[in-house]
Amino acid sequence: xxxxxxxxxxxxxxxxxxxxxxxxxxxxxxxxxxxxxxxxxxxxxxxxxxxxxxxxxxxxxxxxxxxxxxxxxxxxxxxxxxxxxxxxxxxxxxxxxxxxxxxxxxxxxxxxxxxxxxxxxxxxxxxxxxxxxxxxxxxxxxxxxxxxxxxxxxxxxxxxxxxxxxxxxxxxxxxxxxxxxxxxxxxxxxxxxxxxxxxxxxxxxxxxxxxxxxxxxxxxxxxxxxxxxxxxxxxxxxxxxxxxxxxxxxxxxxxxxxxxxxxxxxxxxxxxxxxxxxxxxxxxxxxxxxxxxxxxxxxxxxxxxxxxxxxxxxxxxxxxxxxxxxxxxxxxxxxxxxxxxxxxxxxxxxxxxxxxxxxxxxxxxxxxxxxxxxxxxxxxxxxxxxxxxxxxxxxxxxxxxxxxxxxxxxx
Amino acid sequence: xxxxxxxxxxxxxxxxxxxxxxxxxxxxxxxxxxxxxxxxxxxxxxxxxxxxxxxxxxxxxxxxxxxxxxxxxxxxxxxxxxxxxxxxxxxxxxxxxxxxxxxxxxxxxxxxxxxxxxxxxxxxxxxxxxxxxxxxxxxxxxxxxxxxxxxxxxxxxxxxxxxxxxxxxxxxxxxxxxxxxxxxxxxxxxxxxxxxxxxxxxxxxxxxxxxxxxxxxxxxxxxxxxxxxxxxxxxxxxxxxxxxxxxxxxxxxxxxxxxxxxxxxxxxxxxxxxxxxxxxxxxxxxxxxxxxxxxxxxxxxxxxxxxxxxxxxxxxxxxxxxxxxxxxxxxxxxxxxxxxxxxxxxxxxxxxxxxxxxxxxxxxxxxxxxxxxxxxxxxxxxxxxxxxxxxxxxxxxxxxxxxxxxxxxxx
Numbered sequence: 001x002x003x004x005x006x007x008x009x010x011x012x013x014x015x016x017x018x019x020x021x022x023x024x025x026x027x028x029x030x031x032x033x034x035x036x037x038x039x040x041x042x043x044x045x046x047x048x049x050x051x052x053x054x055x056x057x058x059x060x061x062x063x064x065x066x067x068x069x070x071x072x073x074x075x076x077x078x079x080x081x082x083x084x085x086x087x088x089x090x091x092x093x094x095x096x097x098x099x100x101x102x103x104x105x106x107x108x109x110x111x112x113x114x115x116x117x118x119x120x121x122x123x124x125x126x127x128x129x130x131x132x133x134x135x136x137x138x139x140x141x142x143x144x145x146x147x148x149x150x151x152x153x154x155x156x157x158x159x160x161x162x163x164x165x166x167x168x169x170x171x172x173x174x175x176x177x178x179x180x181x182x183x184x185x186x187x188x189x190x191x192x193x194x195x196x197x198x199x200x201x202x203x204x205x206x207x208x209x210x211x212x213x214x215x216x217x218x219x220x221x222x223x224x225x226x227x228x229x230x231x232x233x234x235x236x237x238x239x240x241x242x243x244x245x246x247x248x249x250x251x252x253x254x255x256x257x258x259x260x261x262x263x264x265x266x267x268x269x270x271x272x273x274x275x276x277x278x279x280x281x282x283x284x285x286x287x288x289x290x291x292x293x294x295x296x297x298x299x300x301x302x303x304x305x306x307x308x309x310x311x312x313x314x315x316x317x318x319x320x321x322x323x324x325x326x327x328x329x330x331x332x333x334x335x336x337x338x339x340x341x342x343x344x345x346x347x348x349x350x351x352x353x354x355x356x357x358x359x360x361x362x363x364x365x366x367x368x369x370x371x372x373x374x375x376x377x378x379x380x381x382x383x384x385x386x387x388x389x390x391x392x393x394x395x396x397x398x399x400x401x402x403x404x405x406x407x408x409x410x411x
Numbered sequence: 412x413x414x415x416x417x418x419x420x421x422x423x424x425x426x427x428x429x430x431x432x433x434x435x436x437x438x439x440x441x442x443x444x445x446x447x448x449x450x451x452x453x454x455x456x457x458x459x460x461x462x463x464x465x466x467x468x469x470x471x472x473x474x475x476x477x478x479x480x481x482x483x484x485x486x487x488x489x490x491x492x493x494x495x496x497x498x499x500x501x502x503x504x505x506x507x508x509x510x511x512x513x514x515x516x517x518x519x520x521x522x523x524x525x526x527x528x529x530x531x532x533x534x535x536x537x538x539x540x541x542x543x544x545x546x547x548x549x550x551x552x553x554x555x556x557x558x559x560x561x562x563x564x565x566x567x568x569x570x571x572x573x574x575x576x577x578x579x580x581x582x583x584x585x586x587x588x589x590x591x592x593x594x595x596x597x598x599x600x601x602x603x604x605x606x607x608x609x610x611x612x613x614x615x616x617x618x619x620x621x622x623x624x625x626x627x628x629x630x631x632x633x634x635x636x637x638x639x640x641x642x643x644x645x646x647x648x649x650x651x652x653x654x655x656x657x658x659x660x661x662x663x664x665x666x667x668x669x670x671x672x673x674x675x676x677x678x679x680x681x682x683x684x685x686x687x688x689x690x691x692x693x694x695x696x697x698x699x700x701x702x703x704x705x706x707x708x709x710x711x712x713x714x715x716x717x718x719x720x721x722x723x724x725x726x727x728x729x730x731x732x733x734x735x736x737x738x739x740x741x742x743x744x745x746x747x748x749x750x751x752x753x754x755x756x757x758x759x760x761x762x763x764x765x766x767x768x769x770x771x772x773x774x775x776x777x778x779x780x781x782x783x784x785x786x787x788x789x790x791x792x793x794x795x796x797x798x799x800x801x802x803x804x805x806x807x808x809x810x811x812x813x814x815x816x817x818x819x820x821x822x
Contacts, residue, residue: 194640211639215686227675227698228622228767229605230791232664239657239676246654253643264638265650266686268679275626275677275696285686287638356639380641 003110003406005102005398007391013098014394017041017082018090028087028385033125033134034062034162038083045082045097045122054104054120060172061138062124062163068104069117069409076409077119077186077368078103078401079360081126081135088127089387091191091394095375097122099189099398103405113411116184123360130159136360138176140367148173185335185408186364189373189401191389193357195380202351203396204343205374206336210355210362211260211289212296212328218307221317224272224280236315238282239270244310245303252306256298260354262289263299291354293327329362335371335404342403348396371404373397414521414817416513416809418802424509425805428452428493429501439498439796444536444545445473445573449494456493456508456533465515465531471583472549473535473574479515480528480820487820488530488597488779489514489812490771492537492546499538500798502602502805506786508533510600510809514816524822527595534771541570547771549587551778559584596746596819597775600784600812602800604768606791613762614807615754616785617747621766621773622671622700623707623739629718632728635683635691647726649693650681655721656714663717667709671765673700674710702765704738740773746782746815753814759807782815784808 021030021037031037042064049056049066056066064082067075080096100120107114123135130151137143148170151159160170197205222236246265253261264287271281286303290296304320311318336352343350353374361372375397378388432441432448442448453475460467460477467477475493478486491507511531518525534546541562548554559581562570571581608616633647657676664672675698682692697714701707715731722729747763754761764785772783786808789799 192640193637194642195636195645196640196642199645213639225606225791226604226768226793227673227677228624228700228769229603229607229793230673230767231605231607231670232661232673234606234610234791237675239679240660243654243657243676246651247658249651250643259642262638262641262643264648264687264689265654266638266681266688266690267684268650268681270677270679273678275698276675277677278675279677287686289639356641357637358639380636380645382637382640 003106005106005402007395010098010102010398014094017094026087026385029084030086031084033083033129034166039166041082059176061135061176062168063135064122066120067117069114073117074182074184075117075119076184077121079121079123080188080190082122083125083127085127085383087385088383091387091389092382093126095191096189099401102398103402106402114409115411116409118409126360129153133360136363138173139178140363141177142363143173180367183368185369187371188361189397190359192374192377193382196353197376200351203348203393204350204400205353206340206350207331207355207372207374208352209291209328209330210358211291212293212326213289214300214325215323216286217321217323218284218286219319220282222280225278227276227278230278235278237278238316239279241310241314241316242268242282242284245307248306252302256302258295260291289356291328329365331371332369335369338404339371339373343400346399373400414517416517416813418806421509421513421809425505428505437498437796440495441497442495444494444540445577450577452493470587472546472587473579474546475533477531480525484528485593485595486528486530487595488532490532490534491599491601493533494536494538496538496794498796499794502798502800503793504537506602507600510812513809514813517813525820526822527820529820537771540564544771547774549584550589551774552588553774554584591778594779596780598782599772600808601770603785603788604793607764608787611762614759614804615761615811616764617750617761618742618766618783618785619763620702620739620741621769622702623704623737624700625711625736626734627697628732628734629695629697630730631693633691636689638687638689641689646689648689649727650690652721652725652727653679653693653695656718659717663713667713669706671702700767702739740776742782743780746780749815750782750784754811757810
């Protein structure tokens with residue numbers, strides 16, 4: 001089938017959506033979930049779908065659903081999100097929504113007969129203003145009513161109040177759950193938000209799954225001392241404990257991890273934190289990831305052992321709290337094969353890779369065959385105004401999606 | 412000579428002074444230089460000296476000077492400070508002033524004939540509200556008028572305004588400089604403010620000098636990345652640079668330093684400092700000390716080399732700024748021998764040691780033969796309400812001072 005997407009239309013839509021919440025000062029996009037700008041873009045998107053002759057609706061969770069094809073048919077979902085982080089970029093989420101719509105447009109203008117329906121869904125609150133992936137959780141039946149009642153954003157605003165301002169009674173979010181038997185699969189095109197495709201010279205990433213992730217808060221307690229009067233061997237320097245642990249991270253991954261493992265110390269706070277005082281307390285975060293939960297457990301065990309040994313060596317007390325443990329989610333092997341086949345057929349260099357970041361797709365993996373496709377992020381940059389993906393890569397990603405969709409739904 | 416100090420009097424004076432600026436809530440002493448409580452204790456100390464028949468005056472820098480002996484004789488100075496850090500302890504500085512006074516009292520009540528005069532000096536602003544050691548710098552002719560005009564405390568208050576509130580016209584601080592030819596020496600008894608005497612089972616520390624000290628502000632600049640999407644080998648993690656450097660500190664001291672070397676990372680700030688973000692920037696302080704300026708230079712060179720190599724290894728930019736470089740100051744060998752001899756004669760375990768903290772004595776080392784004596788700090792604690800020195804150690808320190816003073820000034 002010699003169909004191809006129209007890059008100019010895709011470009012036009014991405015620029016149109018990018019004007020919602022655009023801030024000329026920092027050139028960032030401010031379209032946080034259930035903000036005025038977010039609800040404006042959702043209303044625009046519904047009208048736009050209708051202008052194109054596509055049935056459009058908003059469900060109780062704020063997801064905008066455009067449906068093409070007979071009501072009684074099973075549907076393939078093409079989805080991503082339209083909300084953004086504060087000062088975000090133009091491609092994150094938006095690309096997947098526009099690509100889904102473009103696939104429908106190609107099918108529509110060529111009158112391609114379908115055996116299944118197609119839905120393009122712009123999910124709501126993916127980025128985490130109230131915890132993230134609200135729309136995807138609603139669609140997959142993962143929401144809890146009591147959580148909806150008490151969820152708050154960083155400023156203390158309740159989710160239910162923010163939803164009410166958008167004419168969405170929060171309890172109706174529960175009604176958004178889809179019947180798995182009415183779906184044949186889920187596909188998402190997203191920017192990589194990392195440097196791997198660019199650095200390895202690949203154009204298309206076929207995602208094998210979303211890494212599992214654990215987050216620890218760790219506290220090492222030693223003794224604050226005068227940096228002049230306390231000899232090196234009589235110190236209980238809490239920072240030296242953090243440093244020695246950080247130094248062992250590479251070895252821990254070599255011994256217990258894989259090339260998909262990540263261990264990151266992103267935040268460190270020293271007390272008292274004065275130049276002339278040996279740090280008495282160090283509090284820091286550790287975030288670990290891998291595609292295998294067994295590997296995650298091995299990494300976590302090794303970190304615990306190493307921290308205990310280092311605490312003894314530096315005469316420190318060691319406390320840690322596990323803030324979260326999310327298991328890995330796997331894309332369907334059939335979907336991966338399909339995406340990889342079409343990418344290679346089109347002549348694109350293709351890499352099977354994990355996703356270290358979370359995506360709407362991860363809530364669908366247990367429900368329907370799910371596939372996730374990446375295109376390169378220039379410099380690996382995302383969640384920033386200078387997030388960019390070259391238009392030729394956008395075009396390639398959309399065409400891989402189109403060919404895969406056609407194989408799945410065309411008669 | 413079978414004279415000994417009277418511990419009860421010493422105790423009484425230390426408790427009396429400890430009530431000035433005492434805060435019942437945190438049990439700390441708040442007697443910062445030129446505060447109301449500081450000037451109150453200085454006025455009380457002058458009256459007290461006069462009651463005891465000792466000539467008392469305050470010089471232009473706020474030093475209280477009690478002089479015993481003929482006006483035309485050369486003097487031995489016994490000094491320390493009466494100001495405190497915020498929430499400080501009862502012994503820091505105060506012990507040396509009270510011990511000096513007690514030596515004079517013993518000589519006075521026993522009518523011991525002297526060949527030299529004795530001065531007990533309570534120096535002003537040692538602790539650093541306006542930079543520190545103001546009184547000692549004034550007495551040794553190290554003050555500069557333009558500095559006096561512009562020095563400020565952390566709240567922005569000018570030194571000259573604070574001095575004016577104490578009826579001290581700031582330019583008169585210049586007049587406090589003493590003629591070196593009118594002095595035979597300087598002795599100071601101080602608490603150690605560190606753990607060495609206690610940990611090594613010694614009672615008396617004979618200080619060989621004040622360590623030289625350098626302070627650097629170091630900045631490592633990498634690239635902030637998503638902790639999930641950036642593989643370990645594609646990161647420029649600024650914190651890993653700090654950690655690897657900290658890990659090398661022990662080796663740097665083994666190779667380039669001495670048992671008197673100290674290298675301390677007291678403050679670390681990461682940007683952006685989020686758990687899920689690879690740190691793009693790390694700013695930290697490095698404070699180095701040793702008794703030899705050559706060793707200090709070797710340590711500084713090694714730190715620079717190691718930081719450069721680590722920056723290259725982690726793909727980081729490396730900037731540093733030398734905030735200060737103070738050379739070591741040496742006590743007089745004669746004074747050290749004198750103090751050591753009397754300590755050992757009295758049967759006290761004695762350790763020759765450096766001082767990692769600064770003291771008034773350091774400004775006298777180039778002017779007159781200078782000696783500095785330490786007694787143990789329980790748990791090494793100082794600059795805190797639970798600063799303590801056992802009374803039997805206070806007594807021993809005062810008696811070593813007394814015997815040394817008698818040898819220097821008695822006929």
